[in-house]
Amino acid sequence: MINNKNAPTYKIAKKLNNILKQQLQLENEYNTQNSESLACSLPTIKVNENHKMATFDIKDLYVNIPMEETLKITEQQLMKNNDKQKTKQIIAILHTILWQNYFEYQDTIYHPSKGVAMGSPISGTVAKIFLQHIENRQIKQLLDAKVITFYTRYVDDILIIYDTNKTTTDKMKTHIDHIHQNIKLMPTFENNTQINFLDILITRKKNELNINIYRKPTTTYITINYRLNHPMEQKIAAYRYYINRMITFPMNIENKRKEWNIIRRIAHNNNFPINIIKELKNCIEQNKTHQKRKYNKKWATFTYYTPKIRKVTNLFEQTGIRIAFKSNNNIQQIIRHKENIRTEQYNRSSIYALTCKTCKQKYTGQTSRDLRQGYQEHMRYIRGNNPQSAFAQHILNHRHEYGKIEEIMTLLEHINHTPSLTPYEQYFIQTPHQQNKLIAEQSPGEYNPLIQLAIDTTHKLQ
Numbered sequence: 160m161i162n163n164k165n166a167p168t169y170k171i172a173k174k175l176n177n178i179l180k181q182q183l184q185l186e187n188e189y190n191t192q193n194s195e196s197l198a199c200s201l202p203t204i205k206v207n208e209n210h211k212m213a214t215f216d217i218k219d220l221y222v223n224i225p226m227e228e229t230l231k232i233t234e235q236q237l238m239k240n241n242d243k244q245k246t247k248q249i250i251a252i253l254h255t256i257l258w259q260n261y262f263e264y265q266d267t268i269y270h271p272s273k274g275v276a277m278g279s280p281i282s283g284t285v286a287k288i289f290l291q292h293i294e295n296r297q298i299k300q301l302l303d304a305k306v307i308t309f310y311t312r313y314v315d316d317i318l319i320i321y322d323t324n325k326t327t328t329d330k331m332k333t334h335i336d337h338i339h340q341n342i343k344l345m346p347t348f349e350n351n352t353q354i355n356f357l358d359i360l361i362t363r364k365k366n367e368l369n370i371n372i373y374r375k376p377t378t379t380y381i382t383i384n385y386r387l388n389h390p391m392e393q394k395i396a397a398y399r400y401y402i403n404r405m406i407t408f409p410m411n412i413e414n415k416r417k418e419w420n421i422i423r424r425i426a427h428n429n430n431f432p433i434n435i436i437k438e439l440k441n442c443i444e445q446n447k448t449h450q451k452r453k454y455n456k457k458w459a460t461f462t463y464y465t466p467k468i469r470k471v472t473n474l475f476e477q478t479g480i481r482i483a484f485k486s487n488n489n490i491q492q493i494i495r496h497k498e499n500i501r502t503e504q505y506n507r508s509s510i511y512a513l514t515c516k517t518c519k520q521k522y523t524g525q526t527s528r529d530l531r532q533g534y535q536e537h538m539r540y541i542r543g544n545n546p547q548s549a550f551a552q553h554i555l556n557h558r559h560e561y562g563k564i565e566e567i568m569t570l571l572e573h574i575n576h577t578p579s580l581t582p583y584e585q586y587f588i589q590t591p592h593q594q595n596k597l598i599a600e601q602s603p604g605e606y607n608p609l610i611q612l613a614i615d616t617t618h619k620l621q
């Protein structure tokens with residue numbers, strides 16, 4: 160995941176996102192907001208034995224959104240409610256933001272020609288504009304022709320019900336393949352009248368759909384262990400979610416009973432006393448029947464070091480400020496990626512050597528910026544198959560191996576005085592040259608008696 164928060168256009172993207180939402184009135188006609196509401200609506204759908212279910216997973220949605228096309232779609236949509244000038248302004252800003260989708264990975268900067276930046280506030284809206292446009296054309300046609308009797312999408316997961324009187328599974332595949340060249344859909348067809356979508360297991364009966372909770376075979380059944388020093392609210396959060404879902408999903412009594420057993424088993428595996436879970440269930444059931452309690456607007460966050468912190472937070476009970484706890488002992492914080500520590504020695508203009516990992520021959524170079532940038536430049540040439548530097552030429556011609564900066568790059572001398580870089584480079588190039596260790600692609604330069612004198616003197620001094 161690429162973090163877009165420090166991007167130059169982050170703030171304007173946030174602002175423009177709100178403007179777009181207001182101006183476009185995206186209908187969300189073919190979307191589902193969450194699995195709960197879908198689970199509740201599925202049993203109301205009428206089906207017969209000719210109907211079949213399929214799910215599609217949009218492959219790499221965000222990186223495949225065509226930018227120029229989406230800009231055109233947005234422009235057309237905006238023109239419906241706005242004058243030309245305003246539309247033009249919005250599109251110009253959107254264009255600038257969308258092209259800010261570059262990212263850095265392992266010291267190299269990439270700028271893809273399609274796709275929106277992950278984490279940009281506008282990416283979700285742009286994906287919506289593009290997908291809803293396709294749906295309004297392609298899917299609407301199929302729905303109108305009653306080839307498909309039901310279609311819904313949750314972000315990049317799609318569920319459809321199609322009529323085998325009007326189409327076949329193979330035809331369905333072809334339809335789907337031709338929806339858009341940028342959209343690759345990975346199909347799954349129902350197996351033995353069953354299919355799973357999000358966390359819903361759907362079973363097609365004669366005239367209706369039955370639903371149950373679907374758990375991936377890889378589900379681990381691990382929640383925060385009861386014995387750990389975490390605030391109680393966080394420890395039971397997972398169970399609150401499970402129990403809520405069990406109550407809300409319109410499952411039959413038998414499935415509900417099974418689900419309750421699963422929840423109890425998960426609780427047991429994570430050392431929860433069973434009466435805590437039972438109490439929680441009662442509590443949730445009562446809250447469902449009564450109206451939801453009032454929520455105060457203001458929140459304060461406390462770090463939960465020990466249970467004693469409650470003595471402090473209890474003081475806020477009557478104030479209307481709600482307390483949230485955060486922990487500082489979770490795995491995310493322990494394994495969080497640490498910024499590369501750029502070592503001091505890489506940071507100045509210098510003369511350096513690059514050693515080929517295969518033949519150990521050396522290249523000598525200078526950089527007026529810093530070693531890392533010098534290194535990256537060679538790497539760009541090599542990866543781009545562009546023999547612009549003698550080192551890149553050597554690696555590419557011989558198919559020799561290069562390595563990481565710390566493996567192949569050696570600092571020979573820091574040179575603070577930039578005009579001296581070239582003479583020093585000529586000086587340093589002579590040593591590998593005279594030892595037959597200079598790569599053949601690099602020219603050692605013309606014989607220079609002054610440099611020879613310097614080398615001889617250094618040798619004598621050593």
Ligand SMILES: [Zn+2]
Pocket residue numbers: 515516517518519520553557559560
């Ligand atoms: Zn080599």
